[in-house]
Amino acid sequence: MLIKFCNQCGHEVKYQVPHGDDKPRAICQRCFHIQYENPKIVNACIVEHGGKILLGKRTIEPRKGFWNVPAGFMENGEATRSGAVREVKEEVLAELKNVTLFGVYNIIQRNQVHVYFRGELAHDEYGAGAETSDARLFAPEDIPWDRLAFPVGITALKRYIKEMPTGDFTIKEEDIIIDYDLLKQFDPQPSND
Amino acid sequence: MLIKFCNQCGHEVKYQVPHGDDKPRAICQRCFHIQYENPKIVNACIVEHGGKILLGKRTIEPRKGFWNVPAGFMENGEATRSGAVREVKEEVLAELKNVTLFGVYNIIQRNQVHVYFRGELAHDEYGAGAETSDARLFAPEDIPWDRLAFPVGITALKRYIKEMPTGDFTIKEEDIIIDYDLLKQFDPQPSND
Numbered sequence: 001m002l003i004k005f006c007n008q009c010g011h012e013v014k015y016q017v018p019h020g021d022d023k024p025r026a027i028c029q030r031c032f033h034i035q036y037e038n039p040k041i042v043n044a045c046i047v048e049h050g051g052k053i054l055l056g057k058r059t060i061e062p063r064k065g066f067w068n069v070p071a072g073f074m075e076n077g078e079a080t081r082s083g084a085v086r087e088v089k090e091e092v093l094a095e096l097k098n099v100t101l102f103g104v105y106n107i108i109q110r111n112q113v114h115v116y117f118r119g120e121l122a123h124d125e126y127g128a129g130a131e132t133s134d135a136r137l138f139a140p141e142d143i144p145w146d147r148l149a150f151p152v153g154i155t156a157l158k159r160y161i162k163e164m165p166t167g168d169f170t171i172k173e174e175d176i177i178i179d180y181d182l183l184k185q186f187d188p189q190p191s192n193d
Numbered sequence: 194m195l196i197k198f199c200n201q202c203g204h205e206v207k208y209q210v211p212h213g214d215d216k217p218r219a220i221c222q223r224c225f226h227i228q229y230e231n232p233k234i235v236n237a238c239i240v241e242h243g244g245k246i247l248l249g250k251r252t253i254e255p256r257k258g259f260w261n262v263p264a265g266f267m268e269n270g271e272a273t274r275s276g277a278v279r280e281v282k283e284e285v286l287a288e289l290k291n292v293t294l295f296g297v298y299n300i301i302q303r304n305q306v307h308v309y310f311r312g313e314l315a316h317d318e319y320g321a322g323a324e325t326s327d328a329r330l331f332a333p334e335d336i337p338w339d340r341l342a343f344p345v346g347i348t349a350l351k352r353y354i355k356e357m358p359t360g361d362f363t364i365k366e367e368d369i370i371i372d373y374d375l376l377k378q379f380d381p382q383p384s385n386d
Contacts, residue, residue: 003200007219007228010198010205023268026200035200039267040231041306074232075216079299079368080306101297101366104308106272113234113273115297115306117366130213171364173294173310175272 008033039111043083044071044153046102046160047094049121052137053157056092058149059133066149069157071114080115088119092135095122102160104173105152114176116156118169140164152176195219201226232304236276237264237346239295239353240287242314245330246350248341249285252326256342262350264307273308281312285328288315295353297366298345307369309349311362333357345369 006013006028015024018034026035046069047054055067072087074080081099088094099119106113128135138144140161148154155176163169199206199221208217211227219228239262240247248260265280267273274292281287292312299306321328331337333354341347348369356362 001201005198005200005203007196007198007200007206008194010203012203013200036266037269038233039269039271041234073229074306076230076232076304077301078232079301080297081299081366101364104273104294104297106274108270108272111269113267113308115366171294173274173308 003035003037006031006033007035037111039113041074041080041083042071042112042114043074043080043087043117044069044114044156045084045088045096045099045117045119046156047088047092047096047119047121047126048164049124049126049137051164052139053143053160054092054094054121054126054135054137055143055148056128056132057134057136058131060131063149067144067147068149069116069153071153074115081117084115084117085119090130091132092126093129094126094135096120097122100169101171102169103156103171105155106173106175107152107178108175109178114152114156118160151178196228196230199224199226200228230304232306234267234273234276235264235305235307236267236273236280236310237262237307237349238277238281238289238292238310238312239349240281240285240289240312240314241357242317242319242330244357245332246336246353247285247287247314247319247328247330248336249321249325250327250329251324251342253324258326259342260337260340261342262309262346264346267308274310277308277310278312283323284325285319286322287319287328289313290315293362294364295362296349296364298348298369299367300345300369300371302371307345307349311353344371 003026009031011028011030013026013028016027017024070088070091074083096119099117102118103116126135196219202224204223206219206221209220210217251257263281263284267276289312292310295311296309319328
């Protein structure tokens with residue numbers, strides 16, 4: 001979303017390249033405050049319990065009605081790990097143990113970086129929390145791949161499940177490319193179950 | 194920096210907790226646009242060449258005159274890795290090969306996440322670039338620890354150097370705690386050499 005006004009003095013901004021910079025920024029034409037726009041971080045956690053994966057069903061757009069790895073935008077005042085733990089607590093009402101880094105996924109088309117962790121349920125307790133209508137444990141062979149919400153979750157889950165049998169988990173940094181044409185063509189409707 | 198005005202319509206904002214949220218956000222009192230504030234990403238790369246580490250000397254505040262691992266704020270439209278590669282090119286005029294993830298460092302006090310890579314010089318070429326007065330290769334035993342700019346760089350470099358002899362590099366996610374009292378007490382002045 002293009003910036004139109006200064007958030008410090010309320011005057012109009014123009015996109016101009018500041019001295020010593022090489023990119024246009026939203027510069028206030030009165031107080032010269034610069035509003036920088038930077039990528040946002042999403043923290044997520046793949047949660048395992050007894051060889052199954054915990055997913056939540058989304059009640060909000062985008063991708064309402066689709067299943068997802070618990071995830072959400074990082075807040076000021078938290079760490080990537082504590083952000084992921086918070087999202088799991090909020091969305092699928094679960095406490096975690098053994099939380100460790102799993103991947104860094106760049107989504108350039110969305111100006112997002114998703115930091116994925118993996119962890120285990122601390123207790124056998126979970127449920128549908130905020131923005132979630134259902135929470136379920138899926139055996140690897142039962143994961144509803146065509147009803148998963150986002151390419152980044154699919155990419156991370158596929159690697160997790162591949163590495164599960166040996167427990168020899170890697171940590172990867174990868175780019176996620178969103179194919180908008182494919183999404184339009186094949187996007188299934190969410191089920192009502 | 195507190196947000197005072199709407200960057201979409203220029204009207205005053207108030208910090209209020211939106212419906213369904215649990216944190217105060219800057220909400221426009223006319224058009225109800227919400228300006229979210231989130232942590233920023235810094236990408237960095239530890240660059241090795243012939244068993245030595247490439248550092249740049251900062252010409253800008255904060256920590257002007259101190260040595261640093263090439264690093265900078267991530268831009269929209271790039272990936273963490275390409276951001277790190279760009280910073281190395283800009284600051285120490287070097288091309289890289291074998292760039293791979295090294296660490297994710299949370300700096301909660303700064304609302305920053307630093308994504309560290311490691312890589313090697315593609316050619317034996319480097320020099321002082323943007324915001325940099327000097328670029329040098331340091332043998333591990335010659336690294337000027339008390340003249341390094343930031344705790345995050347020190348933490349990452351220490352682990353890198355510890356892991357160098359075997360080449361068995363790990364990837365870690367860690368919190369960096371800035372001790373402001375210690376900084377005030379012991380902060381050395383930058384040298385002029």
